[in-house]
Structure formats: C-alpha cells, structure tokens
Amino acid sequence: MNSLALINEFLGQPPNASSHGYQIDHILEFCHWFMGALFIGWSTFFIFVLIRFRKRRQPAADYHGVRGPISTHLEFSVVLIEAVLLLGFAIPLWAKRVNQFPPGNEALLVHVVAQQFSFNYHLPGPDGQFGRRDVSFVSNSNPLGLDPSDPAGKDDIVTTGELHVPVNRPVIAELSSKDVIHDYFVPAMRIAGDAIPGSLIPIWFTPLKTGTYEVICAQLCGLGHYGMKGTLVVDTPQDYEAWLKERAELAGGAQPASSPGAPLQPQPQNKPPQPAGKPEQQPAQPAQSPGQL
Numbered sequence: 001m002n003s004l005a006l007i008n009e010f011l012g013q014p015p016n017a018s019s020h021g022y023q024i025d026h027i028l029e030f031c032h033w034f035m036g037a038l039f040i041g042w043s044t045f046f047i048f049v050l051i052r053f054r055k056r057r058q059p060a061a062d063y064h065g066v067r068g069p070i071s072t073h074l075e076f077s078v079v080l081i082e083a084v085l086l087l088g089f090a091i092p093l094w095a096k097r098v099n100q101f102p103p104g105n106e107a108l109l110v111h112v113v114a115q116q117f118s119f120n121y122h123l124p125g126p127d128g129q130f131g132r133r134d135v136s137f138v139s140n141s142n143p144l145g146l147d148p149s150d151p152a153g154k155d156d157i158v159t160t161g162e163l164h165v166p167v168n169r170p171v172i173a174e175l176s177s178k179d180v181i182h183d184y185f186v187p188a189m190r191i192a193g194d195a196i197p198g199s200l201i202p203i204w205f206t207p208l209k210t211g212t213y214e215v216i217c218a219q220l221c222g223l224g225h226y227g228m229k230g231t232l233v234v235d236t237p238q239d240y241e242a243w244l245k246e247r248a249e250l251a252g253g254a255q256p257a258s259s260p261g262a263p264l265q266p267q268p269q270n271k272p273p274q275p276a277g278k279p280e281q282q283p284a285q286p287a288q289s290p291g292q293l
C-alpha cells in the first residue's frame with residue numbers, strides 16, 4: 001500500500017484480496033486523484049471567473065471571449081489523459097479479464113445460481129462432474145433443480161449463502177439466475193458480474209489471502225435485495241478439503257433420491273434457509289416420486 005492508495009481507503013474500499021485486484025486499485029487510485037485535481041482546478045477557475053467578470057468590473061459583455069491558447073491546451077491535456085486511461089489501462093485490463101480465463105483443469109469451477117433472495121452454489125463433488133439441472137425439478141429441498149436420475153449429480157454439492165474456495169487457486173464462477181437480474185459482487189476480490197436469467201456469465205478471480213469476505217447483490221432485485229448478503233470463505237487447501245468433505249456428507253443425505261421411485265426423505269437440517277419475504281411453501285411431499293416428474 002502506498003500513499004496513493006489512501007484515497008481508496010478513504011472512500012471505503014475494503015483491502016484487496018485477489019491477484020488482479022491491485023491493477024484495478026491502481027486505476028481507481030489514479031482516477032480518483034485525477035478527478036480530485038480536476039475538481040479543484042475547475043472549482044478554482046469557476047470562482048476566479050465569478051470574481052473577475054463580475055458586473056461591477058465588467059459592465060459590458062465581451063463577445064469574443066478567451067483569445068489565448070491556454071484553455072485549448074488545458075482541455076487537450078485533460079482529453080489526452082482520459083484517453084490514455086481508457087485506451088492504455090482500462091480497456092486492456094478489461095480485455096484480459098474477459099479473454100484470458102485460466103485453463104479449466106487449473107481452476108475451480110462453481111455455478112452461482114441467483115434467486116430472490118439468495119445466492120446458491122453448485123459444486124461438482126468428488127466425481128468432478130456437474131449433474132444435469134432442469135427447472136422442472138426445482139423445489140424447496142432442491143433449489144437448483146438437480147435431475148435425480150442423473151448419476152453425475154448424485155455427489156454434487158449445493159450450498160446457499162456461503163461458499164468456500166481454496167487460496168491461490170483461480171476460481172471461475174458461472175453466473176445465472178432463476179428469476180430476475182441479480183449481480184454477484186465480491187468487493188474484496190474486485191469482481192462483479194450480472195446474473196441474468198437465460199444467460200451463463202463466467203467471471204474469475206484468484207484469492208490471495210485466507211479469510212471471510214462479504215458477498216453482496218449489486219442489482220436492486222426486489223424487496224429482499226439487502227438480504228442477499230452472503231460470505232465467501234477463502235480457506236487453506238486443508239481447510240477447503242475438510243469443508244468439501246463435510247458438504248459432501250451432508251449432500252449424501254440431501255439428494256432428492258438415491259434410487260428412482262424411492263420416497264423423498266425430508267431433511268430439514270439440510271434445507272437452505274428460507275429467505276424472508278418469500279412465501280413459505282409446503283415442504284416437499286414424501287410421496288413425490290422423481291420418476292413421475
């Protein structure tokens with residue numbers, strides 16, 4: 001952290017915890033200082049003009065205005081600095097973020113499925129394969145609509161509100177939504193992306209520091225928008241494995257059905273918390289047979 005970074009801190013930005021975040025912070029720092037300098041410059045000029053051209057001193061209007069080259073030079077410099085910022089820094093950084101994804105075998109892939117009003121996470125489980133999802137299977141106990149007949153989905157891990165990831169490994173989060181537009185925003189990771197129904201939008205980041213970070217929804221998505229606040233926990237690899245194991249054990253009991261036609265066992269302790277404001281539905285009927293859906 002250098003002294004330039006003070007302005008980000010002053011404006012309430014949490015410390016960066018991701019590998020690309022420093023580049024974003026540098027652009028933000030520069031923009032804030034540059035805009036601060038412009039603000040002071042224009043304000044001073046405005047006050048100077050108010051005094052210098054007051055009616056008492058300048059009773060008749062001057063129809064020619066400024067004749068010297070200073071204002072042209074000043075304005076050209078401002079445009080030049082802004083062009084360098086945009087073309088030299090912002091666009092290349094953005095292009096790197098959207099074009100240079102880490103290779104799939106190196107990164108951790110997680111599906112983030114937004115809904116009113118929570119973020120659901122879908123992990124592939126020990127087999128590394130995501131189970132098929134279909135909206136017709138969505139229920140209170142199956143928020144993502146995992147297909148109970150797909151063997152790849154048997155060991156899948158589904159959590160709501162909290163996601164764990166290992167430190168120093170790229171994470172690709174594939175964003176989607178079940179209802180309206182949300183925005184998955186992790187300020188400490190300097191990453192955000194809209195979750196749009198009907199679209200799959202990947203974003204990625206590499207967490208550098210273990211810890212617990214805030215996840216928020218950055219699109220006003222309804223009355224419970226504020227309640228979408230969640231957590232991202234960056235673990236050491238050992239802690240992450242322990243968490244995966246724990247979630248896999250829970251998932252083993254929470255899957256819709258282990259054999260086709262078997263009655264659904266309600267698992268209240270594994271049910272995701274019902275967000276406030278959402279009408280409480282009846283718990284899944286035990287007699288419901290997945291084979292009939």
Ligand code: CUA
Nearest residue numbers: 182217219221
């Ligand atoms: Cu989801 Cu705001």
